[in-house]
Amino acid sequence: MLMIFGVPAPLLFGQLLLGLINGAFYAMLSLGLAVIFGMLNIINFAHGALFMMGAFAAWMLLAYGGIGYFPALIIAPLIIGAFGILLERTLIYRMYKLDHLYGLLLTFGLALVIEGLFRNYYGSSGLPYQIPQVLEGATNLGFMFLPIYRAWVVAAALVVCFATWAILEKTPLGATLRAATENAPLVQAFGVDVPRVITLTFGGGVALAAFAGVLAAPIYSVNPNMGDNFINTVFAVVVIGGMGSILGAILTGFGLGVIEGLTKVFWPQASATVVFVVMVIVLLTMPRGLFGKRA
Amino acid sequence: MFGFSSAQWKVFLLLVALIIVSPYVLYPIFLMRVLCMALFACAFNLMVGYVGLLSFGHAAFFGMGGYVAAWTIKFWHVDAVVAIILGGLTGAVLGLCLGYLAIRRSGIYFAMITLALAQMVYFFCLEVPFTGGEDGIQQVPRGHLFGVINLNDDMAMYWVVAVVFIGGFLLIHRIIHSPFGQVLKAIRENEPRATSLGYRTDDYKLIAFILSSMLSGLAGGTKAIVFGIATLTDVHYSTSGEVVLTTLLGGLGTVFGPLVGATVVTAMENYLAQFGSWVTVTQGAIFVICVLAFRRGIVGEIGAALKLGL
Numbered sequence: 001m002l003m004i005f006g007v008p009a010p011l012l013f014g015q016l017l018l019g020l021i022n023g024a025f026y027a028m029l030s031l032g033l034a035v036i037f038g039m040l041n042i043i044n045f046a047h048g049a050l051f052m053m054g055a056f057a058a059w060m061l062l063a064y065g066g067i068g069y070f071p072a073l074i075i076a077p078l079i080i081g082a083f084g085i086l087l088e089r090t091l092i093y094r095m096y097k098l099d100h101l102y103g104l105l106l107t108f109g110l111a112l113v114i115e116g117l118f119r120n121y122y123g124s125s126g127l128p129y130q131i132p133q134v135l136e137g138a139t140n141l142g143f144m145f146l147p148i149y150r151a152w153v154v155a156a157a158l159v160v161c162f163a164t165w166a167i168l169e170k171t172p173l174g175a176t177l178r179a180a181t182e183n184a185p186l187v188q189a190f191g192v193d194v195p196r197v198i199t200l201t202f203g204g205g206v207a208l209a210a211f212a213g214v215l216a217a218p219i220y221s222v223n224p225n226m227g228d229n230f231i232n233t234v235f236a237v238v239v240i241g242g243m244g245s246i247l248g249a250i251l252t253g254f255g256l257g258v259i260e261g262l263t264k265v266f267w268p269q270a271s272a273t274v275v276f277v278v279m280v281i282v283l284l285t286m287p288r289g290l291f292g293k294r295a
Numbered sequence: 296m297f298g299f300s301s302a303q304w305k306v307f308l309l310l311v312a313l314i315i316v317s318p319y320v321l322y323p324i325f326l327m328r329v330l331c332m333a334l335f336a337c338a339f340n341l342m343v344g345y346v347g348l349l350s351f352g353h354a355a356f357f358g359m360g361g362y363v364a365a366w367t368i369k370f371w372h373v374d375a376v377v378a379i380i381l382g383g384l385t386g387a388v389l390g391l392c393l394g395y396l397a398i399r400r401s402g403i404y405f406a407m408i409t410l411a412l413a414q415m416v417y418f419f420c421l422e423v424p425f426t427g428g429e430d431g432i433q434q435v436p437r438g439h440l441f442g443v444i445n446l447n448d449d450m451a452m453y454w455v456v457a458v459v460f461i462g463g464f465l466l467i468h469r470i471i472h473s474p475f476g477q478v479l480k481a482i483r484e485n486e487p488r489a490t491s492l493g494y495r496t497d498d499y500k501l502i503a504f505i506l507s508s509m510l511s512g513l514a515g516g517t518k519a520i521v522f523g524i525a526t527l528t529d530v531h532y533s534t535s536g537e538v539v540l541t542t543l544l545g546g547l548g549t550v551f552g553p554l555v556g557a558t559v560v561t562a563m564e565n566y567l568a569q570f571g572s573w574v575t576v577t578q579g580a581i582f583v584i585c586v587l588a589f590r591r592g593i594v595g596e597i598g599a600a601l602k603l604g605l
Contacts, residue, residue: 043403043406043407091583091587094587095586098590100402100403101349101402101403101406102586102590104349104403104406105539105543105582105585105586106582106583106586106587108536108539108579108582109578109579109580109581109582109583109585109586110579110582110583111579112536112575112576112578112579112582113575113576113579113580113583114579115575115579116572116573116574116575116576116577116578116579117572117576119571119572119575120571120572120573120576232410232411232414232532233411233414235407235410235411236407236411236414238407239400239404239407239408239411269422272418272421272422273415273418273419276411276412276414276415276418277415279408279411279412280396280412283396283399283400283408284396287399287400
């Protein structure tokens, strides 16, 4: 058997793939957080709960409506995105004129309510969600078996991340958004309905989280705590990457996932903490984060 | 000598009277839980209310203080007072390490960094053998205070907790009203200006953070001894969220708010415990209502209505 650094190659590549998958979720979630933070100046603590709602929406669409995985991949983000818009229009908009910390506290409270409600009705043991038939099975690459669904998750995440990047950086809509982030009153003076842009941005960020949730549903069991497990690590990812750059959020997310996967091979006990250790090193050397802008 | 205003003196004396009378009326175990949470919330309030930095990782100090107190009293058979002090010292040392990193950023970054660092402490506690992992440290004996007073008597234990709480409460008040505390408030109001006046603001913030984490460790250690158990729950980030809720509900930056918040939150948990996850839902709803409707908290609103600083 092929050995790399004294580790069997299939094990190494297997963990690397798992790392990439985790990284894909880190990237999508931190991307959403960064986009929302850029426009609303709010750290969305409910992001993990909305990610979880995305997975539950897919599960419910199948269980109650018989709607399969691929339609759910579109419908669930639309539903949850609409829910996000509702939250923004009724509650979150009240935070814009207050200290940033209140936005954090409000969204933290929302996360508790959402997760608590789901735990009440669905328990915390988790519900199964089948991998769609076309994506079942694995293919032999010679050096390892590649489960097709996992490859699909990484590919889908990459496409969505770079589509988001392209929309924000390369289209007129993205230019308006970035301008509104820099100087909202001026953009408003040019006739752009800035509050609506803010609402749609929040909806978009939430939809991204829900999309990640649907992707996650067949891998992790659909349970009310699934967002919780991710979101703390995602905050560390955001601190490491800095929230200034879209591309930075994507790269940091994938990179840290890979680092985590590799740590699992060489020192399994440390794999849960390695992201935080990286955060400590980054804070000591470049407190603004790898891609952070100067204040 | 503690910098109380006359209204605060009256409320403080009332508070002491209540602490003395209440164990004869209410269940002492419940009261001890309230006092431990209240001290924890007071310590947290020192950071958020007077330095303006919201920490989302205070469970790390509370929980580690509990672990060390429980471990030393169970395996080294130290006196309860020594164990509680060791819990406080643990909090202080951990606060130095985490604070040194966290104060490099402010605002929401500070909240995220403290959350992430505390999560690291949580994973550490999950892995290392000394915490007992998922089981925690169980059946911790209370022992005898100074080798004489049997603490297995709930009333004796209650007086120890009451003294720890009042001591911690007065210490915090003394800190806030010292010249050091004035500098902290100056930093909260306008950090660049405090810097321009020649204060090393980072040093002040770090010292405040260490004091706050020390008192959190003290509270955690006391709680572990009262209940004879130290578990992962106390280092989990939901505990950090709970102390934020307690302080917000009572009133950020008020003197008596954390105690009122702790009473309400603990009572609510007691009565809602049978309804499972409704506790979480209610806590979340209180967060939302507080932030939307009364950001000054219970004591803050009462103080504003009476035009008194409570």
